Amino acid sequence: MIKKRISYYWLCQCVGWSAFILLFIFFYITLHTQETPFIYHVLVLEAGIGFIVTHVMRFFIKSYKIVDKPVNEQVFYIFFISILFALIYAAIGTTLEQVLEIEAPRQKPINLLNKIMRASMGCFMFILIWNMIYFAYHYILKTRQAQLDKIRLESLVKELELKTIKAHINPHFIFNALNSIRALIDENPGRARNAITELSNILRSSMQAEKVETVPFEKELDIVKDYLALEYIRFEDRLKIEYQIDEDTLDQPVPPMMLQTLVENAIKHGIGKQIGGGVVKVVSDFKENFHELVVLNTGYLNGHIQEGDGFGLFSTKNRLQLLFGEKANFEIKQVGSDLVEARILIPVEIK
Structure with missing residues (x-):
């Protein structure tokens, strides 16, 4: 009692x-x-x-x-x-x-x-x-x-905002990917099977994004590689892909589908608008007490970011602020005559 x-x-x-x-x-x-x-x-x-x-x-x-x-x-x-x-x-x-x-x-x-x-x-x-x-x-x-x-x-409010943002993160490339896979079925069945697996991985990750706030960068990078592999089917030689990854950053926490959203933005507003195609480069490194993620792509900003550029950039800024506060930073700018840079800084917890 x-x-x-x-x-x-x-x-x-x-x-x-x-x-x-x-x-x-x-x-x-x-x-x-x-x-x-x-x-x-x-x-x-x-x-x-x-x-x-x-x-x-x-x-x-x-x-x-x-x-x-x-x-x-x-x-x-x-x-x-x-x-x-x-x-x-x-x-x-x-x-x-x-x-x-x-x-x-x-x-x-x-x-x-x-x-x-x-x-x-x-x-x-x-x-x-x-x-x-x-x-x-x-x-x-x-x-x-x-x-x-x-x-x-x-x-x-934070939880609801995150759920709202995540609910909008749905790959816009699905129909293009399915069309590309359909074209490969007769031409290259083996590559078509791999493409279906890659698409499945991306969709699975998109659904799981609603359940967690962060994932290891290595998992996010695998999704980006699957995504770019699918886009390569569509663009072929017009798309050049480069990676510059510090292996020590692979276990760093990042918001799920965030890097994929930036890469998708680079394809849609950069490579997709260039007749001759271009390059997409993904960089991951440490910069002082920050995990630095950079996505470079061929393209133009025309001196400003238009509101019509979509939900991706808006969601990236908001998710970073909600998860990491004012210490995190995101910016996108023109760094060359035909090169756009999206840069993310995520504070690293010192153990």
């Missing part, structure tokens, strides 16, 4: 009012100059009354949901409640001390109302401190919960 753990509230109540008794006993023992009759009885009685009064006050606070009100209103209620319950605390304590005849003797007699007003001043300080601790605790709790909710919301 699992025992129910005592709540923080009851624990703080017990510890707080016990500390109240011990603190006053300590000061009495160390600082008193004359004996005070019934001092221990009075302390236990006041602590007990304080325990009950503050609990009733907490019920009042919860009933009117004061901790949920704006902070400026809470300040008003803290003082109002402290005054009200200090008077109640003082009235009960003073009356019981008089009834039980354990009050300290006085040189001059004081009527009950004056005793209550004097006692309420001290009670006010204790009640005010109790309220400040109680409201501060709930303020911190609400702030922390708001931060957690914000983090969860940002995480959910």
